[in-house]
Amino acid sequence: MKRLLLIEDDEEFASLIHDFLAKRSLHVDICDDPFRALVTPLEPYSLILLDLGLPGMDGLEVCRELRKKSTIPIIISSARNSTADKVTGLQIGADDYLPKPYDPDELYARISSLLRRAHAFVDETPKKSFIVDTKAHDVLFLDHPLFLTEAEFEVASQLIKHNGNVVSKEQLLYDSPAISSMDGKSLEMIISKIRAKIKPYSAQDHIIALRGRGYRLVE
Amino acid sequence: MKRLLLIEDDEEFASLIHDFLAKRSLHVDICDDPFRALVTPLEPYSLILLDLGLPGMDGLEVCRELRKKSTIPIIISSARNSTADKVTGLQIGADDYLPKPYDPDELYARISSLLRRAHAFVDETPKKSFIVDTKAHDVLFLDHPLFLTEAEFEVASQLIKHNGNVVSKEQLLYDSPAISSMDGKSLEMIISKIRAKIKPYSAQDHIIALRGRGYRLVE
DNA sequence: ATTCATTTTAAACCTTTTTTAAAAAAATTT
DNA sequence: AAATTTTTTTAAAAAAGGTTTAAAATGAAT
Secondary structure, three states: OEEEEEEOOOHHHHHHHHHHHHOOOEEEEEEOOHHHHHHOOOOOOOEEEEEOOOOOOOHHHHHHHHHHHOOOOEEEEEOOOOHHHHHHHHHHOOOEEEEOOOOHHHHHHHHHHHHHHHHHHOOOOOOOOEEEEOOOOEEEEOOEEOOOOHHHHHHHHHHHHOOOOOEOHHHHHHOOHHHOOOOHHHHHHHHHHHHHHHHHHOOOOOEEEEOOOEEEEOO | OEEEEEEOOOHHHHHHHHHHHHOOOEEEEEEOOHHHHHHOOOOOOOEEEEEOOOOOOOHHHHHHHHHHHOOOOEEEEEOOOOHHHHHHHHHHOOOEEEEOOOOHHHHHHHHHHHHHHHHOOOOOOOOOOEEEEOOOOEEEEOOEEOOOOHHHHHHHHHHHHOOOOOEOHHHHHHOOHHHOOOOHHHHHHHHHHHHHHHHHHOOOOOEEEEOOOEEEEOO
16 A cells, blocks of 8 residues: 655644545555654655645745655645746656645546656565574575574575675685685585575575576575 | 647647747647547657647547557646546546646646656666676676576677677687687687577677677677 | 584585587688 | 688587585584
């Protein structure tokens, strides 16, 4: 379910919008303070609905600041609906400017349209399959703990840390205290063990050997 | 200079818009016939401005058809400005709906905003057929991984790096650590292997031999 | 001290890559 | 057009590297 951030100080109106959009499968978080809005992490949100009539700070300024931080779609809604305001808002980085009062159906249509456009190209940040669980000294593959041993954990972490790039066997050994004493073949042994532990969760081999160069991890 | 397609039958109004946007470095082509609009090639255009009040065909239908063909940004403008019309227009695939009459400044602001959003992700650079994938130590040909071996990879990278220029056999050997020990014959062997791996994806031979001088890669 | 899990070593096995050699094809020269 | 040279392909041997198995060594926990 998509999440939207509504920046609006009119509590009653905000809750109206919240309820209306909830019925259309959009979750709305409300923020009534522009300063707090600017320190809110935006990652969870697909779109921001920004009202210009905010206490303490000019709404256009809020928009400018948001745009500095992020390319997230922004729809301004405002009772100030002179052409000059609209033009400034759009120039500043807003994607749409909806004069108040508006029909919530139109709002929803505009949100949908903008999300469609904005997401058409968005590089859906694929969630990482491998996560290092430092506390547990383990690795999670698609949220499944692999129950790696110390040696396995060190090698796996190295591969994960290198983020898909090739890591030479030498480097793998050198950077892993627990196994630096090993000879070449032992490393391959460990790789084999790690593979075996991933296998139940994936048909694909995620540890790719590059002959003569080392190993690399693929998502 | 960006080109826009204005689909509008009011000649006088269209020419007004044309002139106004020309001052802002946007070239507007005018089309007064919805049927002709639908057979016009859209590649030259960055955005379509569609008026709904067209003779012979429903404007919303035009929008629907355009959207079937292309993801080009579309702004509807119309004297029909009921919420229902707006919602339908946006639902159908339009990116914005601007009720007539409007201030041309607002039109320009909305065009800019939409172009900004729509082009934010567009890869302006003409895409190269051959891409070196350093992570995988492989080469992508039209996005297909070729699964090159180490020797093949080094030779292919050299050719790609030289960007279409001739590379002598000596240089190819010299600059590729992994194969510098080879004698003459092996290089030709490798070239042959690379060709074989490209073949499934292209009828053309992309590695051109220049007798006595070396090889060069063509897109 | 014994047990158990983990790490290390060693060996056999399997695959892929590189090399070699030679024949076929193509281009250039005579 | 024939001869010569260069390039391309084919096929097979040799080398290198990777994987897995099994067994021995280690070391911590009971």
